[in-house]
Amino acid sequence: MPPTARRCVCPGSFDPVTLGHLDVVLRAADLFDEVHVGVATNPAKRSLFTSAERVALVRRALAATDDPRAARVVVEEVPDGLLVDHVRRTGAAAVVKGLRGGTDYAYELPMALMNRHLADVETVFLVGDPRFEHVSSSLVKEVARHGGDVADLLPAAVHAALLARLAEPRQQG
C-alpha cells in the first residue's frame, strides 16, 4: 500500500470476533484504502482468549471470506498504552467503530471525544447492520456457555474455537 493510502484503525477487544465486527471492518474498507484491525486489551473485561489468539482468530475469519475487501485489512495487536498513540504510529486518518444503537453510542461517545481531545483523532461511526444488532462478543459467549446455538453469529473457525475453549476445564471466562 503506498504511503499516501488512507488508513483507519478499527479497535476493539474482539473476544472473539463476530460477524457483526467483520461487517464493520469490511465496510470500513469501502471508505479507506487500508483497514487496521487493532486488537486491544480492555482492562475492564476479562478475556476468554489471549490477545495473540484474538489476533489469529480475526486473521482466520478474514482469510476464510472470499470478499476482496479482506485483502486490504491488516490485523495487529494494539500495544499497551493509549489507542491514539497506536493510531498515530499507524498513520491512520481515523478510528472506525460500529454502532448497534443508543447504548453503544453512550459507550463510544466519551472515548471518541477523549481521543479527539488527546490527539485530534477523529472517529467515524458506521451504523451496524440490523442483522447483527443483538450480536456482541459478551452475549455470544454467555449464550454459548449455556449451550445456546451461536453458529450463525460467528465465522466458522471462531465458532469452533469458542466451543473448544468453553469445553476446557476452568475456561468459562
Ligand code: PNS
Ligand atoms: O471492544 P471494546 O472492549 O469495547 O474496545 C475498547 C477499546 C479497547 C477500544 C478501548 O478500551 C481502548 O481504546 N483502549 C486502549 C487504551 C485507551 O486509549 N484508553 C482510553 C480510551 S479514550
